[in-house]
Every structure is written in structure tokens, then in C-alpha cells.
Amino acid sequence: MAVALDEKEYFYGHKGCAGCGGSLAVRLALKTLGENTFVVVPAGCMSAVGFVYPQLCFGVNALISPFASTGAMLSGVAVAAKALGFDDVNVVGFAGDGGTADIGLQALSGAIDRDDNIIYICYDNEAYMNTGIQQSSLTPYGTKTTTSPAGEHIHGSQNVKKDMFDIIAAHKIKYAATASIGNIPDYIRKVEKASKVKGAAYIHVAAPCPTGWGIASSDTIAIAREAIECGLWYLAEYENDEYTLNKPVKNFSSIEMYLKKQARFKHLTDEDIQTITQLRDRKWEELERRINRG
Amino acid sequence: MTMTNTSENQKEYQFVSGDEAVAIGVKLAQPLVVAAYPITPQTIVVERLAEMVEKGELNAEYMYVESEHSALSAVMGASVMGARTFTATSSQGLLYMAEVLHYASGGRVPLVMMNANRSVALPWNIFGDQRDSLSLLDSGWIQVYVEDAQESLDMTLAAYALAEHPEVLTPVMVNLDGFVLTHTYQSVEVPSQEQVTEFLPPFNLKHKMDLKAPKNLFFTASPQHNLGFKYEQQQAMLKAKEVIETIDQTYGEITGRKYGGLIEAYKCEDAERIIVTLGSITGLVRDVVDELREQGEKVGLLKIRYMRPFPGDEIAAVLKDAKAGSVLEKDISFGAEGTVFTNVVSATYGINTKLTNYIGGFGGKDIKKEEVVQIFKDLEEIIKKDIHPSYAERVKYIGLEG
Numbered sequence: 001m002a003v004a005l006d007e008k009e010y011f012y013g014h015k016g017c018a019g020c021g022g023s024l025a026v027r028l029a030l031k032t033l034g035e036n037t038f039v040v041v042p043a044g045c046m047s048a049v050g051f052v053y054p055q056l057c058f059g060v061n062a063l064i065s066p067f068a069s070t071g072a073m074l075s076g077v078a079v080a081a082k083a084l085g086f087d088d089v090n091v092v093g094f095a096g097d098g099g100t101a102d103i104g105l106q107a108l109s110g111a112i113d114r115d116d117n118i119i120y121i122c123y124d125n126e127a128y129m130n131t132g133i134q135q136s137s138l139t140p141y142g143t144k145t146t147t148s149p150a151g152e153h154i155h156g157s158q159n160v161k162k163d164m165f166d167i168i169a170a171h172k173i174k175y176a177a178t179a180s181i182g183n184i185p186d187y188i189r190k191v192e193k194a195s196k197v198k199g200a201a202y203i204h205v206a207a208p209c210p211t212g213w214g215i216a217s218s219d220t221i222a223i224a225r226e227a228i229e230c231g232l233w234y235l236a237e238y239e240n241d242e243y244t245l246n247k248p249v250k251n252f253s254s255i256e257m258y259l260k261k262q263a264r265f266k267h268l269t270d271e272d273i274q275t276i277t278q279l280r281d282r283k284w285e286e287l288e289r290r291i292n293r294g
Numbered sequence: 295m296t297m298t299n300t301s302e303n304q305k306e307y308q309f310v311s312g313d314e315a316v317a318i319g320v321k322l323a324q325p326l327v328v329a330a331y332p333i334t335p336q337t338i339v340v341e342r343l344a345e346m347v348e349k350g351e352l353n354a355e356y357m358y359v360e361s362e363h364s365a366l367s368a369v370m371g372a373s374v375m376g377a378r379t380f381t382a383t384s385s386q387g388l389l390y391m392a393e394v395l396h397y398a399s400g401g402r403v404p405l406v407m408m409n410a411n412r413s414v415a416l417p418w419n420i421f422g423d424q425r426d427s428l429s430l431l432d433s434g435w436i437q438v439y440v441e442d443a444q445e446s447l448d449m450t451l452a453a454y455a456l457a458e459h460p461e462v463l464t465p466v467m468v469n470l471d472g473f474v475l476t477h478t479y480q481s482v483e484v485p486s487q488e489q490v491t492e493f494l495p496p497f498n499l500k501h502k503m504d505l506k507a508p509k510n511l512f513f514t515a516s517p518q519h520n521l522g523f524k525y526e527q528q529q530a531m532l533k534a535k536e537v538i539e540t541i542d543q544t545y546g547e548i549t550g551r552k553y554g555g556l557i558e559a560y561k562c563e564d565a566e567r568i569i570v571t572l573g574s575i576t577g578l579v580r581d582v583v584d585e586l587r588e589q590g591e592k593v594g595l596l597k598i599r600y601m602r603p604f605p606g607d608e609i610a611a612v613l614k615d616a617k618a619g620s621v622l623e624k625d626i627s628f629g630a631e632g633t634v635f636t637n638v639v640s641a642t643y644g645i646n647t648k649l650t651n652y653i654g655g656f657g658g659k660d661i662k663k664e665e666v667v668q669i670f671k672d673l674e675e676i677i678k679k680d681i682h683p684s685y686a687e688r689v690k691y692i693g694l695e696g
Binding site: 035036038040047048051052053054056057058059060061062063064065066068069071072073074075076077079080081082083084086089106107109110113114 | 354355357359360361364365367368369370371372373374375377379393394503505512513515519
């Protein structure tokens with residue numbers, strides 16, 4: 001399915017780092033949704049790089065919410081849009097992994113439970129990047145961050161990345177999807193689909209951060225694609241109680257190759273890589289069990 | 295639970311609690327979005343509003359939210375879309391939304407929120423004192439404290455007129471003492487919808503979001519611009535003082551009820567001793583003043599209605615001619631004194647009136663009539679002996695015995 005992207009820019013002139021995956025996710029979503037869109041962004045990278053008076057770079061109506069309440073402010077906007085009789089508008093939130101899976105989880109859960117007419121997009125760069133690379137609950141096992149140093153005692157993050165897609169699907173949401181900046185047509189198709197949902201929709205888009213991951217700024221898309229190819233990320237959808245795997249992977253590429261390209265994983269031992277491989281295989285077994293093959 | 299009476303001149307009276315009086319006020323203001331989260335002793339407000347929506351008396355989107363933090367965030371979003379809103383809270387809930395209180399005032403979002411004044415944990419206690427809202431005086435909200443159910447209803451309507459005034463654009467918190475006011479029943483006169491329409495202009499937020507002219511709101515301001523925005527906020531608060539008086543006047547002309555604006559000075563003209571109050575304790579002090587006046591004692595009552603903007607000049611003008619005064623309050627700033635007292639002392643700096651502070655009524659503890667009489671006696675003693683209490687000596691506690 002081809003989607004004609006709006007030629008206008010709605011997230012323009014921001015001060016994001018070169019190669020920023022998050023800002024690309026925001027820009028593409030807004031080009032997909034168009035000018036009749038209201039945006040809520042919490043405290044975080046996107047507000048820090050794009051929302052400093054008098055240089056305000058959203059070309060559509062936009063608000064910064066308190067860190068914990070993206071979902072709640074989105075709901076308020078959506079409900080007011082309904083009360084005021086605005087037809088055919090999109091109400092979209094963009095929050096990072098920390099803003100979504102940690103501090104913002106309660107408000108997001110509430111908004112989905114009410115089935116307010118919102119699109120919530122989590123751009124996942126796998127750590128608190130705005131404050132300078134601290135661990136979040138979506139930081140993968142073994143990652144070196146400034147709060148999970150890779151030394152003798154801590155050895156990088158020890159948690160298993162929370163599965164937000166499953167958590168959101170468990171709400172019986174109308175539409176949820178995973179996506180990646182490594183597959184832009186798939187992401188755009190999902191944003192388009194989310195905009196058609198009457199009720200709550202959630203997209204979890206993998207969005208690498210060159211600064212936090214320790215990769216070249218020109219490698220953002222390639223590394224995101226490689227995450228899919230090696231099976232550490234997956235593209236799926238949930239609707240009507242059913243899961244669909246968009247891109248089944250027959251033969252995974254090398255996890256080690258993927259990890260070793262990133263400074264945040266440089267310290268990993270063979271044993272660590274084995275653990276990560278086991279985590280991946282377990283995840284895929286789980287996906288296989290629940291996926292609708294049509 | 296409510297009884298409606300319509301008297302000969304078509305005035306409508308209802309026998310309702312303070313919480314219900316607020317709900318009636320909200321219904322008359324016709325908000326489009328209500329965010330509701332339960333907490334004792336506020337819950338009845340949002341229950342009644344749900345009933346009104348269910349019956350079709352109130353045509354609003356009713357959001358059951360997952361926390362107070364979310365409640366206030368949601369109505370902020372709704373308000374800048376151009377919708378009048380309402381939410382309510384109390385105590386722990388108010389503290390939980392503390393971050394968003396600053397956010398809303400800094401964003402100049404004209405919200406109206408009711409707060410049921412309740413003690414703050416630990417120890418847990420669901421009954422009334424005023425430590426919750428007074429600990430948030432600096433959050434940039436207009437804070438008003440009411441005395442009875444009638445004032446609760448009237449003030450809810452006045453709060454919308456005030457918050458939404460183009461030169462104010464500052465959120466308003468209407469405070470009702472928990473249980474003493476929220477749960478006690480009184481007969482209140484309910485204004486007609488026509489009267490309210492005459493009093494309250496439609497919601498019209500100039501800086502609302504607009505598809506034709508998109509806005510980026512709630513932004514970051516660098517050191518270069520930060521103080522400028524905060525200065526504007528302060529100017530709006532100061533402007534609110536005038537607007538409060540005008541609104542009180544207009545409301546009085548339409549409904550026949552006026553409250554005196556920022557303060558109410560009761561029998562203070564020739565008073566030598568004055569007790570300063572906030573909230574529902576005013577009623578008891580008013581009775582004591584009446585009784586002592588009958589005995590020829592020159593006593594008065596100064597009711598503070600607004601803690602922000604603080605009526606410093608107005609308070610000083612009343613207290614300066616008295617010989618002694620005392621602030622009776624249900625609050626303490628640990629390591630210092632009562633917060634209302636601190637504010638009053640600051641406002642009256644340079645006048646000769648001797649001032650003391652009585653702290654009591656915590657966790658719903660009743661303040662007795664004899665205790666109020668005793669405050670007036672203590673003040674008499676201070677005047678007679680020409681005592682100037684030291685910083686430590688001027689704070690006293692009521693009801694410490696178990």
C-alpha cells in the first residue's frame with residue numbers, strides 16, 4: 001500500500017542530533033497524518049530539541065506535557081475535540097521509552113482503557129537519551145549506560161527489555177503495532193492505519209540514537225534494519241484479539257555482528273551474547289505460538 | 295438526597311452538602327469536559343456530576359481518569375482546545391498533582407478545581423485541616439477559601455469568571471473544609487441558568503489551539519526569557535485583585551449575594567481585638583464575636599477569602615487600628631509557624647498591632663467555642679500587660695490535650 005506523504009514539513013528546524021531516529025519517527029508520522037493534527041510530547045528529547053521559545057518547530061498544534069502524563073493530556077485533547085465537534089482530526093503523542101514504559105505507563109494505560117481517540121507513538125531508543133544515556137526498562141540486557149556501567153560489578157543493564165507491545169495488547173486495544181525506522185514504508189502504513197482507528201491506537205517504533213548507541217550518524221537506518229534481521233526486533237500488529245507477524249524472519253543474521261557495531265555493547269562477552277541469543281529465541285517461540293498466520 | 299423548593303418569587307432553594315453545592319455550581323457553568331478521580335471527602339462532587347451527565351442535565355464529556363496527576367493534565371489539554379473544564383481533588387491527591395499545578399499556572403490555563411481541605415499523611419487521616427492547599431501557595435494558583443455551602447456554589451461560578459478573565463488567565467482552586475463543609479447540609483439558593491448566563495461569559499480562550507493558526511504551547515523558556523514570563527504571571531495575579539472585587543460586585547447585582555471580595559471584615563470598625571480566619575472556622579468565630587459584642591466587648595473578625603492573590607494591603611488596613619490580633623489556622627510550616635500567620639505578619643510589617651498565632655483543628659479536631667473565647671481573652675491580656683511576644687512565644691496550640 002502506497003501512502004502519499006504530505007510534502008509540507010511539520011517538524012522542521014529542530015536541534016536534534018545528526019542521525020536522530022526519534023525525530024525521523026516524528027517527522028514521518030506528521031507527514032503521514034497531515035495538518036489537521038494535534039500533538040502532545042512530554043519532557044524529553046523531542047521537546048528539548050524542538051520546543052524552546054521563541055524557536056518552536058512544530059508546524060501543527062502541539063503541547064509539551066509533564067513527563068508522566070502524555071497519555072492523560074492526549075486524552076484531554078481528544079475528548080475536547082469530540083466535545084467541540086472537531087471531525088477528522090488526529091490526536092497523536094510521541095514519547096520515548098522512558099516516558100512510555102516507565103514514568104508514563106500509568107497515564108498511557110488509562111488513556112487506552114478509556115479508548116479515547118488517540119494515537120500514541122513510542123519512539124524507543126532504549127535509554128533516557130535526553131538526560132545523557134541512563135537505563136530505562138526498555139534498555140536491553142547487557143547495555144552500557146551511564147547508570148548501568150560495564151564494569152566488574154554491574155556489567156551493563158541486567159534487566160530483560162519490557163515488552164510494551166504485549167502490555168498494550170493486553171489492554172484489548174483497538175490497534176497496536178511494532179515498527180522500525182529500519183522499515184519506513186511499514187511504519188508509515190501503520191501510522192496511516194492507526195489514524196483510521198476510532199479509539200486508541202499504539203505504535204512502538206524502534207528508533208536508534210547514534211549518540212547513545214555509539215554508532216555513526218549515517219548508520220541509524222541500517223542498524224535499525226539489522227536489529228530486525230537478527231531477530232532482536234520484530235514487526236507485528238495486534239487487532240481484533242489477533243496478532244500478525246508482518247515480516248517473518250527465516251534465517252536470522254548474526255546477533256554478534258549487530259551488537260559489536262555499537263559502542264554500548266562493545267564489552268559483551270561470548271557468554272553475554274549467548275544469553276541475548278537465548279532471550280531472542282525465547283521471544284520468537286512466544287511470537288510463533290500466538291501469531292495469526294492468516 | 296436533595297430537596298428542591300421554589301418560593302413565591304421563583305427562587306430555587308436546595309438542601310445540599312458543600313460538595314453538592316459545588317456540583318450544582320459546576321453544572322450551571324456548563325463545562326464541556328470533566329475529569330474525575332475519587333478521594334474522600336471530595337468524591338461526592340464527581341459522583342453528583344456523573345449523575346447530572348447521566349440524566350442529561352449536564353452535557354459534558356465525563357472522563358474517569360487513573361490519577362489526580364492525569365486529571366489535571368487532561369483538563370489542561372482540553373482547556374487549550376477551547377473547552378471549559380472541571381476537576382476536583384483533596385489532600386494526597388492535591389499533592390500528587392503538585393507538579394501539574396505549577397504547569398497549569400505557568401501555561402496560563404484558566405482551570406477551575408475544587409479542593410476538599412483534608413489532613414496530609416502521615417499519620418493517615420481523612421478529616422479536615424488546611425495543610426494540603428496551604429503547602430501549595432507558591433504553585434501560582436488563585437486560592438479561595440469558602441465558609442458555607444452557599445458560598446461554595448457561588449464561588450464555583452465566580453471562579454470561572456475569574457480564571458477566564460482575559461487579564462487574569464490563572465487557574466483557580468476553590469477550597470472547602472473537609473467534612474465540616476463538604477458533608478454538612480445547608481439550604482442554598484440556586485441561581486437560575488439565566489442569571490448564570492448573564493454573569494458568566496462563554497469560554498473564549500484567545501491562545502487556544504487552532505487548526506488555521508497552529509500553536510506550540512507549554513514550551514521551554516531559556517534564562518533570557520524565563521523571568522519575563524514569571525513576571526507576567528505575577529502581574530496577572532495582582533490584576534486579579536481588582537477583577538475579584540468587580541466579579542463580586544457583578545455577582546451581587548445579579549443574584550443579590552456579595553462576599554466582600556478578597557476579605558470580609560466583620561465588626562472590625564472599632565475593634566480592639568480581631569481574630570483572622572480562613573474557611574469554615576469563620577462561622578464559629580462570627581458567633582463568638584456576636585456574643586462578645588452583646589457584652590460590650592470590642593472584638594471583630596477578619597475573614598481571609600483569598601490566600602492568593604494575598605490581600606496584604608486590605609488586611610493591614612483592617613488590623614492597623616486594632617490593638618491586638620490573632621490568626622487562627624489549621625496549618626503549620628514545621629520549624630516556623632502557621633503559614634497564614636507568616637503571610638499576615640509580612641503584610642502588616644511596620645504597624646503596631648500585636649499579633650499572635652493559634653494553630654489547631656488538625657485532622658478534623660473540633661475547635662470549640664470556649665477556645666475561641668479564650669483567644670480573645672489572651673489578646674486582652676497581651677494588651678493589658680503590653681506584652682510583645684517573641685518569635686517563639688507568639689505561636690500557641692489549640693486542642694493539644696487528647
